Amino acid sequence: MNWDDGNGLFFNPAPTISSVPLPGGFDVVVIDDVLLDPAGLVERARQCNFGAPRHFFYPGLIAAAPSGLAARFADFFAQRARTRLQARRTLSHDVRLSMVTTPPAQLDPRQWQCHRDEVSRDPTIMFAASVLYLFRDPALGGTSFYVPRQSEAATDRILNDSATLGAEQFAARYGLAPGYMNGSNAYFECVARVPAAWNRMILYDAGFFHSGDIGRPDLLTSDPATARLTANGFFTCRRQAR
Numbered sequence: 007m008n009w010d011d012g013n014g015l016f017f018n019p020a021p022t023i024s025s026v027p028l029p030g031g032f033d034v035v036v037i038d039d040v041l042l043d044p045a046g047l048v049e050r051a052r053q054c055n056f057g058a059p060r061h062f063f064y065p066g067l068i069a070a071a072p073s074g075l076a077a078r079f080a081d082f083f084a085q086r087a088r089t090r091l092q093a094r095r096t097l098s099h100d101v102r103l104s105m106v107t108t109p110p111a112q113l114d115p116r117q118w119q120c121h122r123d124e125v126s127r128d129p130t131i132m133f134a135a136s137v138l139y140l141f142r143d144p145a146l147g148g149t150s151f152y153v154p155r156q157s158e159a160a161t162d163r164i165l166n167d168s169a170t171l172g173a174e175q176f177a178a179r180y181g182l183a184p185g186y187m188n189g190s191n192a193y194f195e196c197v198a199r200v201p202a203a204w205n206r207m208i209l210y211d212a213g214f215f216h217s218g219d220i221g222r223p224d225l226l227t228s229d230p231a232t233a234r235l236t237a238n239g240f241f242t243c244r245r246q247a248r
Contacts, residue, residue, distance in 0.1 A: 009072035035209040044205040051230040065108035071101040087209040093243035105233040110185040115168040115176040123212035135212040136239035146234040147220040148202035152194040186220040
């Protein structure tokens, strides 16, 4: 399969679609058997030049998705998930390949907890995200979703402090230790978990707090054949009128 062919047939025309409810009327759309040749994409990933991201905090390595797959991603999103996520028009999208590789002790405080990808001040705009799991070992971890246990102001404070305080100072202030978030803590309650599965994609409102559910960081590698390899999509959309 030519993953750089913008007219390529990459996606299964008859996948299995389900959903996981989240508080506030949100859903995680879960689509199984997404790609026609997921093993081929893993092999293609082994040819990519992965590197550390420069403009955002991700605990691992990223690479540009093959151009053909990236071109078709928005079509699949629109056909299978956009309406379910309360969006009506895709304004832009971006796709990349990602591997979580950072040892827990080396994580930045921003990576010790759940996060939101992006939130717009414009109520007519929403951001959606997707994760396509391209690994066979479910122990590498799926994705978990959270709601704050504190007020909005207190939640903003811990997010800001994680970006401005050093690791020791942040740990002392909040009683947290370096490591991947794996369940509820004093500040966020885990409200849903979607386990990883080979060739499964999840799609969700990127403004909902979420985190990679990585309980076995000892299994992380930087070889796409064995790594926690994912294809991550990000979509800027018009929100459905309510």
